[in-house]
Amino acid sequence: MLSAKSLFQEILDDDESFRLFCSIAASGESQGGWENGRIAALVPESERALAPKVARHGADEDKHGRIFHALMKKRGLQPVPVPDEADYTMLLERHGIGLAHEQLRRDEPLTVQDIVTYLAHSRVTEQRASEQMELLRKHFADHPDIGRAVKMISNDEDNHLAYCHEELLRFAYAGHGRTIQRVLRECALAEIAVYRDVSLAVMDHMGRILGWPKAKSAVLAAGIHAVYAYERAGGWRRMVSLKMPQRRDALGGPATTSVEFA
Secondary structure (H helix, E strand, O other), X not given: OOOHHHHHHHHHHOHHHHHHHHHHHXXXXXXXXXXXXXXXXXXXXXXXXXXXXXXXXXXXXXXXXXXXXXXXXXXXXXXXXXXXXXXXXXXXXXXXXXXXXXXXXXXXXXXXHHHHHHHHHHHHHHHXXXXXXHHHHHHHOOOOOOXXXXXXXXXXXXXXXXXXXXXXXXXXXXXXXXXXXXXXXXXXXXXXXXXXXXXXXXXXXXXXXXXXXXXXXXXXXXXXXXHHHHHHHOHHHHHOOOOOOOOOOOOOOOOOOOOOOO
């Protein structure tokens, strides 16, 4: 019987599929680390108090990338190139979501509007990350090889999501509410389409590696399309709501950057 646990267990048990999974995850996390690092450096003077939190967000993402590399190294595996069609962060940028890399490479201070856009994009993508890691945590928190990594990353993603809620609410109270809701909606509708396309691409690659029969691949593809239909019909709204989190000042402390999984 197909389930999220059995599917990931199959990917985990095979070196080639596990290597692809970790390579995709490491690439996305490392890219997020770079983006947040650049944003922290370019925060406008009026929002300099936010810079350490953005920097910690970036440090966490860098740490996650190193964790996935360490998990591969532990099994004697080397990363593989990420297929373009499975590159979540690159595809989001191509859809105009978040701040363009061209802008981040310049040494020009960002505007408050840019920071609002960054936070709205992060609120949407961190919702996805938090949910995915919660699913892995549910099934693999006690796994001898990946359990500790899953719990660490899951906790960080929950912190990132809490931080986005709190900071966006701060900006909403300062008069940016309409802009925030508009950008959140645009980001969410674009993200669910990108997530569908990336999921289909990843499952296609996994199917070839693991030798799945056409019937199994068809069932998985149908499931991905069903998730998209649910999200397009209204499930996307969970990505745009804002509420004050229980975890206040979630990124207010120093980052934990040490990684020892190899």
